[in-house]
Each structure stands twice: as C-alpha cells, then as structure tokens.
Amino acid sequence: MQRHDVLIVGGGLAGAHAARTAHLAGADVAIVSKLSPLRSHSVAAAGGINAALAEGDTWEGHAFDTIKGSDYLADQDSVEILTRAAPDAIVEMDHLGTPFSRDEQGKLFNRPFGGMRQARAYFAGDRTGLALMQTAWEQLVKEGITLYEEWAATSLIVEEGRFSGLVAYRVSNGALDEFQARACVICTGPGGQMYEKTTNAVTCTGDGLAMALRAGCALKDMEFVQFHPTSLHGPNILITEAARGEGGIMRNAKGERFMEKYSPKMLDLAPRDIVSRAITTEVLEGRAFPGGYVHLDLTHLGKDRIRERLPEVYQFSTEFADVDPGEKPIPIEPAQHYIMGGIATDNDGATNVPGVYAAGECACVSLHGANRLGGNALLECIVFGERAGQAAAAFARGKGQVAGGTTVLAAEDRRVDELMKAEGGESVERVRQDLKRVMWENVGVFRNEADMASAVEAVRALKRRYSNVSVGAREKKFNYALLEAMELRNLLDLSAPIALGALMRRESRGAHARTDHTARDDANWLKHTLAWQYGDRIEVTFEPVRITRWEPKERTY
Amino acid sequence: MTAIKVYRFDPDVDTEPHYDEWDLPVEPGRTVLDLLHEIHYFRDPTLSFRRSCRSAICGSCAMSMNGRTGLSCNTQAKPLLDRDGYLVVEPMKNLPVLKDLVSDMEPFWKAVYDVEPYLQPGKAPKGPYIVPKKRMDLLKIAQDCIMCGSCLSECTSREANPDYLGPAALAKAYRFVADDRDEASLDRLRQYSEANGIWDCDTCLYCNEVCPVHVKPMDAIMAMRERSIEAGIVSQGAKHAIAFYETVLRSGKLNEFATANKSLGLAGMASQASVAARVILRGKTPELRKKKIKGIADVQTLVELNERRKRKGAGR
Numbered sequence: 120m121q122r123h124d125v126l127i128v129g130g131g132l133a134g135a136h137a138a139r140t141a142h143l144a145g146a147d148v149a150i151v152s153k154l155s156p157l158r159s160h161s162v163a164a165a166g167g168i169n170a171a172l173a174e175g176d177t178w179e180g181h182a183f184d185t186i187k188g189s190d191y192l193a194d195q196d197s198v199e200i201l202t203r204a205a206p207d208a209i210v211e212m213d214h215l216g217t218p219f220s221r222d223e224q225g226k227l228f229n230r231p232f233g234g235m236r237q238a239r240a241y242f243a244g245d246r247t248g249l250a251l252m253q254t255a256w257e258q259l260v261k262e263g264i265t266l267y268e269e270w271a272a273t274s275l276i277v278e279e280g281r282f283s284g285l286v287a288y289r290v291s292n293g294a295l296d297e298f299q300a301r302a303c304v305i306c307t308g309p310g311g312q313m314y315e316k317t318t319n320a321v322t323c324t325g326d327g328l329a330m331a332l333r334a335g336c337a338l339k340d341m342e343f344v345q346f347h348p349t350s351l352h353g354p355n356i357l358i359t360e361a362a363r364g365e366g367g368i369m370r371n372a373k374g375e376r377f378m379e380k381y382s383p384k385m386l387d388l389a390p391r392d393i394v395s396r397a398i399t400t401e402v403l404e405g406r407a408f409p410g411g412y413v414h415l416d417l418t419h420l421g422k423d424r425i426r427e428r429l430p431e432v433y434q435f436s437t438e439f440a441d442v443d444p445g446e447k448p449i450p451i452e453p454a455q456h457y458i459m460g461g462i463a464t465d466n467d468g469a470t471n472v473p474g475v476y477a478a479g480e481c482a483c484v485s486l487h488g489a490n491r492l493g494g495n496a497l498l499e500c501i502v503f504g505e506r507a508g509q510a511a512a513a514f515a516r517g518k519g520q521v522a523g524g525t526t527v528l529a530a531e532d533r534r535v536d537e538l539m540k541a542e543g544g545e546s547v548e549r550v551r552q553d554l555k556r557v558m559w560e561n562v563g564v565f566r567n568e569a570d571m572a573s574a575v576e577a578v579r580a581l582k583r584r585y586s587n588v589s590v591g592a593r594e595k596k597f598n599y600a601l602l603e604a605m606e607l608r609n610l611l612d613l614s615a616p617i618a619l620g621a622l623m624r625r626e627s628r629g630a631h632a633r634t635d636h637t638a639r640d641d642a643n644w645l646k647h648t649l650a651w652q653y654g655d656r657i658e659v660t661f662e663p664v665r666i667t668r669w670e671p672k673e674r675t676y
Numbered sequence: 677m678t679a680i681k682v683y684r685f686d687p688d689v690d691t692e693p694h695y696d697e698w699d700l701p702v703e704p705g706r707t708v709l710d711l712l713h714e715i716h717y718f719r720d721p722t723l724s725f726r727r728s729c730r731s732a733i734c735g736s737c738a739m740s741m742n743g744r745t746g747l748s749c750n751t752q753a754k755p756l757l758d759r760d761g762y763l764v765v766e767p768m769k770n771l772p773v774l775k776d777l778v779s780d781m782e783p784f785w786k787a788v789y790d791v792e793p794y795l796q797p798g799k800a801p802k803g804p805y806i807v808p809k810k811r812m813d814l815l816k817i818a819q820d821c822i823m824c825g826s827c828l829s830e831c832t833s834r835e836a837n838p839d840y841l842g843p844a845a846l847a848k849a850y851r852f853v854a855d856d857r858d859e860a861s862l863d864r865l866r867q868y869s870e871a872n873g874i875w876d877c878d879t880c881l882y883c884n885e886v887c888p889v890h891v892k893p894m895d896a897i898m899a900m901r902e903r904s905i906e907a908g909i910v911s912q913g914a915k916h917a918i919a920f921y922e923t924v925l926r927s928g929k930l931n932e933f934a935t936a937n938k939s940l941g942l943a944g945m946a947s948q949a950s951v952a953a954r955v956i957l958r959g960k961t962p963e964l965r966k967k968k969i970k971g972i973a974d975v976q977t978l979v980e981l982n983e984r985r986k987r988k989g990a991g992r
Contacts, residue, residue: 155781157823158726158734213804216795216857218815225806246820249733253819257794291774320729353705356731430820434889435731438750548717591721596686597775600721 120296123149123265124515126285126303127508128272128327130156132164132248132497133479134306135255136504137468137511138264141304144512149265151272151287151298153307153322156256160308160320161500164248165431166361167232167240168501169494170205176237178202183669185495188234188390189459189488190629190639191671192340192647192664197466197484199667201495204502209241212501217254218243230364232494234390234676240494245361245431251497267298271602272326273531275303275334275475276524282474283521285330286531290602293595295532297524301515304507305331305462305477306500311344312551313610313617314455315559318350318357322606327481329609331462332616336470337649339463339483339662341613342620345491345630346564347456348394352412354439355454360493362432362449363387365424367417369398370448371406377413385676392490392630393676395453399564402452414448421445453564457496459487459630460620463649463662468507474514478507485647488664489629538604544589547604554581554607554614562618567635571622578614582655585611615657616650623659624648641671678702678757680711682723683766686775693773695764696720702757708741708748708765712777725777732888735824739777740766745829747888768829770838783838784825787845791868795852796860807856814854817892817899818847827883827893839872843883843893846874850896853903865904874900875913915939925979928969
C-alpha cells in the first residue's frame with residue numbers, strides 16, 4: 120500500500136499542472152499514470168493555445184467566441200475564468216521554458232483558428248502540445264514529484280461518502296495495489312477509442328471517466344462528441360486546424376471550395392462541428408472522392424512555408440499518405456477527436472464526491488458546451504489543472520485519512536483473476552471492433568432517433584458479450600491483452616451515457632446534429648445532462664446552464 | 677503472405693531469446709505497428725510491445741526493424757520487405773529488455789535527468805521574454821525530441837561506454853544551453869564537458885540519421901563543443917580538439933604525439949604508454965616529425981575563410 124496526501128491520476132498536461140500546483144501548495148503529491156507522462160496524448164495537440172494577449176484583443180472577445188462556439192451550452196462564469204486567466208497562462212509557460220514561435224523582433228507569434236474572430240492561437244511550430252507537455256514534465260523533474268508510471272488506475276475507493284484512495288494495476292509485473300490519499304485529481308484525458316474513426320491514441324480509453332462514473336460521480340453532457348474535420352483519410356491521423364489557419368483550403372471532388380456554401384463568412388475556419396458536417400454532407404451527396412474523402416489543399420503555401428510553420432503536417436502527409444503537401448492536396452475525412460462532456464466539476468475541479476477532483480479533457484466544467492473551439496483544450500489543461508491541484512491540496516490539508524480500501528482491492532483482484540483465467544470466450548478485440556462500428560455508425564456526425572436507440576441496445580448487448588470474453592494471455596509481465604480487456608470495460612461503460620444522452624436530447628446543438636430534430640431548442644434543451652450509474656442502470660438528470668452576460672442567439676458563421 | 681519474425685524474450689523465464697514467425701498480408705500502407713497489432717489481437721495476445729499515439733509523436737514504440745531503430749507506427753512495412761526481402765522486429769539496442777519488444781527505459785531517463793532538464797531562468801520580465809526568432813530557432817535541432825530512444829539505441833559511443841549520457845540527453849541539454857532564457861548555460865557547458873558528456877561522442881552520425889522526428893542530436897553536441905571552446909572551458913576534450921586543430925593547421929596532418937602531449941599533459945601521456953607500446957609493436961609507429969603536406973596553403977586559406985565566416989556570425 121502507498122500513501123500520499125494527493126494523488127493525480129494521469130500525467131498529461133492537466134495532471135502535470137495539477138501535480139505541480141498541489142506540490143507547491145505543500146502537499147505530498149504522487150502521479151499515478153498508465154503511461155510515462157511524456158507519452159500522454161497532450162503531446163498530440165498540434166496547432167495552438169488561445170489567449171487574448173495581442174494588442175487590442177480582450178478576454179471578453181475570447182469568451183464570446185468560446186460561448187458562441189459552444190452553441191451557448193458552456194457555463195459562462197467558467198468561460199470567464201478560463202479566458203481571463205489565458206494571457207497569464209501563456210506568460211507562465213513562456214517563463215517556464217516553452218519555446219513559443221516568435222517574430223523577428225522577438226515577440227510571440229499568433230495565428231487564426233476556427234471560430235475565433237481574431238488571431239489568438241499561440242504556438243510552437245505545429246507541435247504546441249508537445250512543447251507545453253515538455254515544459255510541464257520538466258517542472259515535474261525539477262520539483263522531484265513522485266511518479267508511479269505504467270500503473271493503470273482501475274477503481275476509486277469511496278468510504279464514508281468521501282474519497283479514500285484508489286486501486287491501480289502495475290503493467291510491468293501485474294501487481295494490484297491500493298493507494299491511499301485524502302484527495303485525488305483525475306486527469307486521464309480522452310476516451311474516444313469507442314469510435315471506429317478517431318484521432319485519439321490507442322490508449323485513450325476514458326479510464327478516469329469510467330472509474331468516476333462507477334464511483335458515483337456524475338458525467339455531464341456526454342452526448343457532445345467532437346469530430347475533427349481534417350484527419351488523414353484512412354489512418355485518421357490528425358492534420359491540425361493550423362493547416363487551415365495558415366491558409367489551407369478544402370475542395371470536393373468537383374474542385375469546389377464547398378465551405379462557401381456552409382459558412383460564407385468564416386469559410387474553412389468555421390468551427391469544427393460545422394466543417395465536419397459540411398464534409399460529411401459532401402460525402403453523402405456524392406461530391407467527395409471515391410472512398411469518402413475531400414481534399415485539403417496547401418500547395419499554394421509552398422513547400423518552404425509548410426515546412427517552416429507546419430512541419431508535422433508535412434511529416435504526417437508524406438509518411439502516412441505518401442502525399443507531399445507542397446505538391447498535392449491532402450486526402451482528409453472527419454474523425455472523432457474530443458469529448459466535450461466529462462466528469463462534472465465546479466470551477467475548482469471538485470466533483471459531487473468529496474475529495475475527488477477532475478481536470479482536462481476528462482472533466483466537464485463546462486467550458487466547451489456543445490462544441491469546443493480549437494486552441495481552448497491546452498488552455499483548459501493549464502488553467503483548470505492548476506485550479507484543481509490547488510483545491511485538492513487545500514481539501515487534503517487538515518483532513519484525516521479514511522481507511523478501508525481492502526474490500527475494493529480484493530474485489531479488483533478477483534475481477535482481474537477471473538478475466539485472466541476465462542477460457543473459450545470471445546476475443547476482446549472482436550467486441551471492441553463491434554463497439555467502434557456501432558458508435559461510429561449510430562452516434563456519429565449525423566444522428567437520428569432510430570440509430571441512437573439501436574446503439575443504446577447494442578451497447579447493452581456488447582456489455583453482455585464482454586462478460587464472456589477471454590484474454591488469452593496469463594502472464595504477469597506486460598500483459599497488454601489484459602490491460603486492453605480492462606480498457607474495453609471502460610469504453611463500454613462510457614458508451615452507454617454517450618448513446619443515452621444523445622438519444623434523450625431532442626434537438627441539434629453544436630456537435631450533436633440530429634436529422635430528425637434539426638433546430639436548436641432553447642426552450643426545452645438549454646440545459647446540461649448529468650448521467651449517473653446505479654448498478655447496470657444509467658439515469659439522466661438535468662442542470663441549468665449558467666448564463667452571465669451573453670444571451671443565447673442564433674449561431675451563424 | 678510474408679513471414680514476419682519477431683523477437684521474443686522473458687528474461688525471468690527464458691534462458692535466451694528466440695524468434696516467432698507469422699505469415700501476414702503486407703499491403704502497401706500498412707505500418708510495422710499495424711502488423712504487430714494484428715499479431716497481438718488475433719494470433720498471439722502474449723506478444724508485448726508499447727505503443728500509444730500511432731502518429732509518431734508520443735515516442736512509445738521505438739524498436740529495431742531490420743536492424744535499424746525507429747518508430748513502428750510510422751515505418752511502412754512493405755518498402756522494408758521489398759528492400760531486404762525479410763522483416764525482423766527486435767527491441768532497441770543499448771537498453772535491457774524487459775519482455776519481448778519492451779525495453780527498460782530507466783537508463784535512458786536517468787541520463788536525461790542527469791543533464792538537469794529544466795529551464796534555469798534569471799529574473800523574468802513582466803510579459804513574455806523577448807527572444808528574436810533567429811535566436812529561438814537555435815532550439816529547432818533539438819526541441820521536437822519525443823524521447824523515444826531510437827538515437828540511444830543506435831549510438832556507437834554508448835555501446836562502448838554505458839556511462840555516456842547519449843544523444844537524446846545531450847540534445848535535451850543543448851535545448852537549454854541554446855535558450856536565451858536560461859541563465860545556467862555556462863555552468864551547464866562545464867558540467868557537460870566532464871567525462872561521459874559532449875566530448876565522448878564519436879561523431880558517427882547515426883543519431884541524426886535515425887531520429888524519427890528529425891532532431892539532430894549530433895549537431896547539438898557539436899554546437900555545445902564549439903560553445904564550450906569559445907567560452908574557454910578547459911576540458912580534456914576541448915584541449916584535444918584544439919591540439920588536433922593546431923597540428924593540422926600547421927602541417928596538414930595529425931601529429932599524434934603533439935596532440936596527446938597537449939591534451940593529456942605529461943602525466944596523461946605516461947598513462948597512455950602501454951597504448952603507445954602496443955602501437956609501436958604492431959608497426960604502426962607514427963612519424964615524429966610531420967612534413968607539411970603539399971596543399972597546406974589551401975588548407976590554411978580554407979580555415980581562415982571559415983574563421984572569418986564565423987566572426988561574421990554566420991556560424992552557429
């Protein structure tokens with residue numbers, strides 16, 4: 120058994136910031152992470168981080184764009200906190216060492232991003248997430264923060280109505296152990312692997328979200344799933360929005376700049392939900408290339424500028440699609456990219472379970488509402504990672520440790536043992552692939568009642584099949600087959616509230632686009648969904664949206 | 677269908693490694709990681725390998741493919757097969773194997789920790805630092821490092837000396853040395869000039885060549901050598917480089933004796949006596965008085981031109 124004041128689950132950008140802040144506040148902090156921190160998916164974020172730092176720009180402008188981008192579902196007090204803190208966050212990261220791109224005079228560069236009326240995305244080439252993650256990791260090394268890496272947390276322990284610890288599985292030797300603490304911050308990032316087409320890493324299985332749901336935390340707005348318009352056709356590797364920020368233009372098979380139809384003002388830089396629907400419509404109406412993709416054309420930028428500003432786009436296109444973007448357009452298609460919903464938290468990252476906090480993509484404050492704008496996720500990790508770390512350290516201070524995790528540990532031990540010993544059942548991968556297909560086809564870019572109802576049923580059936588899988592590997596060391604089985608359980612647990620929330624929400628808002636209820640319905644649906652798990656049952660309750668100064672208006676671009 | 681050979685080893689169970697073979701279809705566009713996934717998901721779930729992002733940015737899946745280290749996720753399988761006629765996947769070199777393709781990264785991280793991999797700034801300005809693009813661009817040869825370990829796996833100096841910090845750690849070190857915001861650059865150079873640091877690289881260039889994200893660790897190491905000499909940091913390596921330079925400038929040839937005398941000193945020379953004796957015994961006695969080579973004037977002009985170019989600031 121290990122014991123600390125505050126546990127941070129996940130070592131990505133939010134986790135690293137939460138850890139550093141809690142550590143500087145005087146808490147004994149440890150990070151428990153399935154991956155080595157620098158392998159976290161934060162490094163895949165490419166294009167930028169938003170802040171109203173340029174002359175003439177205001178936090179109110181940034182806030183309004185974010186709220187309009189969210190289709191008015193974001194909680195406006197939370198967005199105010201985010202956008203007010205943004206300039207300081209950039210300066211802080213610069214002071215800690217992030218190599219932001221600069222102009223000849225030495226000032227920070229910025230570029231336009233989707234849904235923003237002003238260029239306010241700051242960047243380090245097109246590897247901004249990597250650069251920020253490096254800086255955050257460097258600070259962990261500097262502060263000597265305890266790290267349990269390649270330990271996958273499997274369940275939270277809640278005793279006497281309060282957080283008391285968690286159980287984690289050590290990948291290197293198959294050991295299960297209890298970690299006791301007075302508070303934890305869940306920062307496990309994305310969970311998009313239940314979709315067939317996704318830009319998420321293979322390891323993005325929503326472990327923290329599922330763990331929190333099982334432990335009694337509410338998940339908020341899970342039906343809002345972002346589909347990124349420009350993933351590489353086939354492998355679905357992310358081609359950053361910065362490619363369009365730098366001037367890239369999309370065209371269909373007829374050579375038409377189709378965004379003129381869908382967003383006459385913002386064109387290719389309309390928010391992601393709109394662009395993804397535009398591409399999908401082009402595909403459905405037969406104006407895409409065979410196989411279902413369109414072109415992203417950067418050739419007019421020239422090879423030099425592409426290599427200077429978008430080196431990763433250059434590398435991805437040549438290595439994964441055999442296309443030199445200086446010479447030929449890149450084939451792209453939408454793919455799942457981000458989940459706006461997450462563990463419901465207040466503005467300090469606190470959940471409804473005392474002692475359990477969450478930050479980053481796995482949390483839902485809500486900053487992004489029904490659709491996130493590019494460049495706001497990295498910002499959220501820093502600003503709300505720090506807030507959650509601060510609050511968790513304060514909560515842990517002066518509180519006694521609640522003990523009593525032995526029954527949870529024993530139950531986890533049994534579960535893992537049974538999983539490992541089961542024979543003759545179905546393969547984990549078959550169930551996973553069926554889940555991915557069900558979610559992509561029925562709870563994807565365009566949705567309708569019948570599809571979503573069938574998805575809710577299909578997920579239930581897949582859960583029954585899951586109880587019968589066999590792992591096929593009994594080794595203790597680096598048994599990734601077993602880890603994948605545990606991850607699949609998390610994906611199944613999360614797919615249920617996504618499908619159910621989507622089915623219940625009878626309107627179209629942001630990324631939730633229904634062909635049978637095409638309009639936004641503020642009278643009935645200007646509210647958040649909260650999904651709760653009771654045994655095998657998901658229940659959904661509602662919560663009003665917090666509106667401060669921006670009254671909902673029609674959202675056009 | 678093609679046979680793929682994959683290295684299998686569990687040091688706790690097996691006395692020695694073996695290879696397993698699978699017949700798999702290798703269509704164009706399939707990466708080595710795709711093949712490993714197919715094996716793991718559908719043929720043998722006990723095969724262990726790390727991976728995450730599948731887009732060459734997280735650094736999890738470095739391994740050796742047909743003898744050369746890289747990321748399995750961005751290595752196309754078919755071109756390798758077409759070139760070599762076979763496909764063999766093995767763990768990284770220069771690191772212990774924990775199981776199958778999973779390497780023990782502990783020694784890798786230790787070297788990175790040893791270079792104090794975090795900014796050591798002075799008093800910060802109120803807003804962001806002012807650092808002209810040209811200066812910030814100095815970091816470019818190192819800043820995109822994803823810490824995958826490919827360079828260390830191929831490092832010939834590390835192979836000879838397990839205590840050598842290695843290319844990734846030194847590229848990380850350079851990233852701070854070259855950063856105008858870092859105030860500890862001089863102390864860093866002193867530290868990295870000690871044994872197992874920048875002067876231990878044997879300039880084989882493999883690190884530059886295999887880096888999957890086009891970082892140039894060797895260029896970073898050479899840049900630190902230049903900076904340390906310019907800063908007048910006295911180290912064995914610097915003395916050797918200067919002595920080497922001077923004798924070549926004088927005669928156009930390397931004078932082993934004079935170089936060793938200058939870089940090691942008399943006591944150091946004595947310690948090399950057995951090496952010298954062996955060299956002489958094998959009939960490889962160096963000429964003690966170097967005659968100038970024929971084109972020495974050209975050599976000296978070239979050196980002078982380069983010095984002038986550097987003074988103008990066109991160098992690093």
